[in-house]
Amino acid sequence: xxxxxxxxxxxxxxxxxxxxxxxxxxxDSAPADSGSSAPADTGSDAQEPADxxxxxxxxxxxxxxxxxxxxxxxxxxxxxxxxxEENGYKATFYNNNDAAxxxxxxxxxxxxxxxxxxxxxxxxTGWDTVLQDAQAAGTQVILFDRMLEADESMYVAAVVSDMxxxxxxxxxxxxxxxxDEYNIIHIQGHMGSDAQLGRTxxxxxxxxxxxxxxxxxxxxxxxxxxxARTITQSVIDSGKPFNVIYAENNGMxxxxxxxxxAAGITHGKDxxxxxxxxxxxxxxxxxVLEGSWNYMGLCNPLQADTVDGIIKDLAAGNAPAQKxxxxxxxxxxxxxxxxxxxxxxxx
Amino acid sequence: MMTPVKNPETKLKQxxxxxxxxxxxxxxxxxxxxxxxxxxxxxxxxxxFFAVSIKENSLGNPxxxxxxxxxxxxxxxxxxxxxxxxxxxxxxxxxxxxxGATMAIAGSVILRMVCGGQVTADTLQxxxxxxxxxGIVVTALFGAFNGALVAYFKIQPMVATLIMFTAGRSIAAWxxxxxxxxxxxxxxxxxxxxxxxxxxxTPVFITAFVILLFWLAxxxxxxxxxxxxxxxxxxxxxxxxxxxxxxKLLTYVxxxxxxxxxxxxxxxxxxxxxYSRIAENIEMDAILAVALGGxxxxxxxxxxxxxxxxxxxxxxxxxxxxxxxxxxxxLPAYKAVVVILLVVLSAPVVRxxxxxxxxxxxxxxxxxx
Numbered sequence: 001x002x003x004x005x006x007x008x009x010x011x012x013x014x015x016x017x018x019x020x021x022x023x024x025x026x027x028d029s030a031p032a033d034s035g036s037s038a039p040a041d042t043g044s045d046a047q048e049p050a051d052x053x054x055x056x057x058x059x060x061x062x063x064x065x066x067x068x069x070x071x072x073x074x075x076x077x078x079x080x081x082x083x084x085e086e087n088g089y090k091a092t093f094y095n096n097n098d099a100a101x102x103x104x105x106x107x108x109x110x111x112x113x114x115x116x117x118x119x120x121x122x123x124x125t126g127w128d129t130v131l132q133d134a135q136a137a138g139t140q141v142i143l144f145d146r147m148l149e150a151d152e153s154m155y156v157a158a159v160v161s162d163m164x165x166x167x168x169x170x171x172x173x174x175x176x177x178x179x180d181e182y183n184i185i186h187i188q189g190h191m192g193s194d195a196q197l198g199r200t201x202x203x204x205x206x207x208x209x210x211x212x213x214x215x216x217x218x219x220x221x222x223x224x225x226x227x228a229r230t231i232t233q234s235v236i237d238s239g240k241p242f243n244v245i246y247a248e249n250n251g252m253x254x255x256x257x258x259x260x261x262a263a264g265i266t267h268g269k270d271x272x273x274x275x276x277x278x279x280x281x282x283x284x285x286x287x288v289l290e291g292s293w294n295y296m297g298l299c300n301p302l303q304a305d306t307v308d309g310i311i312k313d314l315a316a317g318n319a320p321a322q323k324x325x326x327x328x329x330x331x332x333x334x335x336x337x338x339x340x341x342x343x344x345x346x347x
Numbered sequence: 348m349m350t351p352v353k354n355p356e357t358k359l360k361q362x363x364x365x366x367x368x369x370x371x372x373x374x375x376x377x378x379x380x381x382x383x384x385x386x387x388x389x390x391x392x393x394x395x396f397f398a399v400s401i402k403e404n405s406l407g408n409p410x411x412x413x414x415x416x417x418x419x420x421x422x423x424x425x426x427x428x429x430x431x432x433x434x435x436x437x438x439x440x441x442x443x444x445x446x447g448a449t450m451a452i453a454g455s456v457i458l459r460m461v462c463g464g465q466v467t468a469d470t471l472q473x474x475x476x477x478x479x480x481x482g483i484v485v486t487a488l489f490g491a492f493n494g495a496l497v498a499y500f501k502i503q504p505m506v507a508t509l510i511m512f513t514a515g516r517s518i519a520a521w522x523x524x525x526x527x528x529x530x531x532x533x534x535x536x537x538x539x540x541x542x543x544x545x546x547x548x549t550p551v552f553i554t555a556f557v558i559l560l561f562w563l564a565x566x567x568x569x570x571x572x573x574x575x576x577x578x579x580x581x582x583x584x585x586x587x588x589x590x591x592x593x594x595k596l597l598t599y600v601x602x603x604x605x606x607x608x609x610x611x612x613x614x615x616x617x618x619x620x621x622y623s624r625i626a627e628n629i630e631m632d633a634i635l636a637v638a639l640g641g642x643x644x645x646x647x648x649x650x651x652x653x654x655x656x657x658x659x660x661x662x663x664x665x666x667x668x669x670x671x672x673x674x675x676x677x678l679p680a681y682k683a684v685v686v687i688l689l690v691v692l693s694a695p696v697v698r699x700x701x702x703x704x705x706x707x708x709x710x711x712x713x714x715x716x
Contacts, residue, residue: 065623066520066525067516067519067520067525067527067621067622067623067624068621068623068624069527069621070527073525073526073527077525097623217672218674219669219672219678222624222627223621223624224621224624224625224627225617225619225621225624226613226616226617226624226625226626229616229617230417230421230665230666230669231669233417233421234414234417234666234669234670236412237412237413237414237417237670238395238414238670239395239398251619251621251624254617254619255617258540258616258617260405261404261405261406262404262405262410262412262540262541263402263404263410263412264402264403264404264405264410265405266405283467283529
């Protein structure tokens with residue numbers, strides 16, 4: 001009797017698991033079959049008005065884990081919404097935060113002879129072999145969201161966020177606040193990622209250059225809210241004075257703010273501590289709007305349309321005018337942000 | 348020179364042993380020694396580490412603040428997980444590596460319930476207690492799934508739980524349609540922060556309550572005895588009328604309940620969730636806590652208080668490292684060094700050596716010759 005019950009339970013769980021696989025859109029399972037045979041046997045040409053040739057463009061999309069942050073969720077959703085059969089694509093998606101896994105899958109996609117490889121690399125290095133293989137196989141590489149370290153000739157286009165510029169905009173804004181002394185809690189993202197390097201770089205430079213800019217602490221929270229809270233808490237416990245929190249994404253800024261709230265330290269507009277975050281989450285915009293935070297550096301997650309345009313141009317034989325296209329970005333602070341901005345840019 | 352000690356308690360009562368030797372052989376010696384070392388280090392380096400002050404939080408309530416409070420507060424999830432992990436380890440001789448992922452599931456379920464499926468909700472859409480109960484049922488079921496694989500299908504625990512380890516975070520995301528829900532109702536955050544008017548963080552109370560529950564269960568039920576006997580020898584337990592499979596399954600279900608409580612604390616700290624980052628690598632810390640507590644990872648006899656102490660030691664270490672601003676990239680390396688030291692020290696061979704070191708040198712010399 002118990003055995004039967006147990007078996008039932010197990011079956012139920014396995015079914016639940018199977019259902020989940022489907023619900024996730026088969027993220028990393030079941031890669032599409034090889035590109036060469038795909039257009040011939042899809043047989044869905046009828047429902048495909050856009051492309052005159054009637055052939056689907058095969059693309060392999062390598063992205064980070066959509067659950068990593070609100071930014072990534074929006075980014076991944078936009079990619080999946082754009083690269084559909086209705087738009088003339090046969091797309092394979094792969095999401096992982098581990099660069100090694102990304103590289104292995106990219107290699108597989110190149111071997112499957114996809115027409116385009118769209119990359120948002122988890123780390124900036126280690127991609128040389130893949131890029132060379134892709135070039136040899138005639139696969140065109142387009143970077144989105146994040147850069148990697150390689151010669152420009154290795155990819156046809158890059159639609160990226162200008163991370164160093166984002167960092168610089170934020171640091172310039174902070175400098176314009178005219179504090180007598182900047183005692184900064186710097187909470188970094190995943191070490192080695194493009195976003196972390198860009199946003200850290202500008203601040204590091206400024207702190208090294210200015211006498212009245214100091215780090216109270218500089219730690220990585222690996223994009224994790226709970227870790228950011230712990231780091232901030234430990235600074236509060238140590239009793240060291242600080243007046244700026246520079247968190248490299250919104251989730252970590254929220255974690256830091258939770259620690260401030262628990263200790264009764266005022267923050268935001270007219271508060272004792274300046275709170276700065278990055279990315280595009282709607283709730284973070286709202287926090288800035290209501291003056292609980294001071295600044296948010298917008299990092300636009302919606303590159304899918306631009307990438308789509310480039311691919312269509314390339315398919316028509318036109319090379320993109322610029323190799324590196326930066327998505328329009330800016331910083332918002334609690335004095336100038338409007339509800340209209342929140343509605344336009346919030347994700 | 349000595350026959351291996353099967354049962355430390357009986358050995359303890361032998362006369363003529365030095366106090367030091369008896370201490371070293373105590374199961375709780377290592378976690379206590381580690382804690383004492385950390386405390387001593389902090390006392391010498393900077394006694395202000397132990398300062399506790401009363402502050403007023405942003406809601407105007409008085410709250411205690413200080414490193415010690417941080418340790419007690421932040422260790423909560425780990426302590427609760429370590430308790431469940433100890434039982435699982437004792438009964439099945441293996442560890443559940445999916446606790447971090449199932450914590451994400453628990454958090455996701457609870458948030459989905461209180462947000463009523465919306466992305467952001469300003470008021471609770473469901474009584475909190477009911478939502479937590481649903482979370483507990485869900486993770487208990489996942490625990491039963493793990494337990495069934497281990498007990499009835501005789502799969503190695505690490506392999507069996509690898510399934511949920513891999514799939515858990517995706518399931519958590521799927522539960523909320525890949526949205527990141529946010530709960531703004533202040534009462535949702537009571538469990539993870541402070542109850543109004545009470546200066547001690549709520550997770551400390553929840554943890555104390557869980558520890559009390561397990562203390563009662565181990566004292567007044569046969570749970571501890573049965574778990575141990577199944578872990579020591581499943582066959583002879585069966586011959587004595589126990590059902591080893593059911594007991595293994597039960598320990599995994601209990602761990603599932605612990606996971607839900609830990610997951611609830613974690614999401615109610617901020618009222619939000621990040622599926623791929625929440626409680627990342629916490630399974631490793633939970634297993635480490637069990638090991639630090641002097642429990643054999645191969646199962647059998649266990650001491651739940653050792654694991655609890657082990658969990659606090661880990662959090663104490665983390666907080667100490669943050670306090671001394673160990674560079675973020677070097678943090679894991681420092682932790683690793685300390686862990687290696689502790690684990691080597693707690694190895695039976697080393698402890699045997701330690702206790703015989705204190706013996707009269709004459710006897711030691713005799714043994715060499």
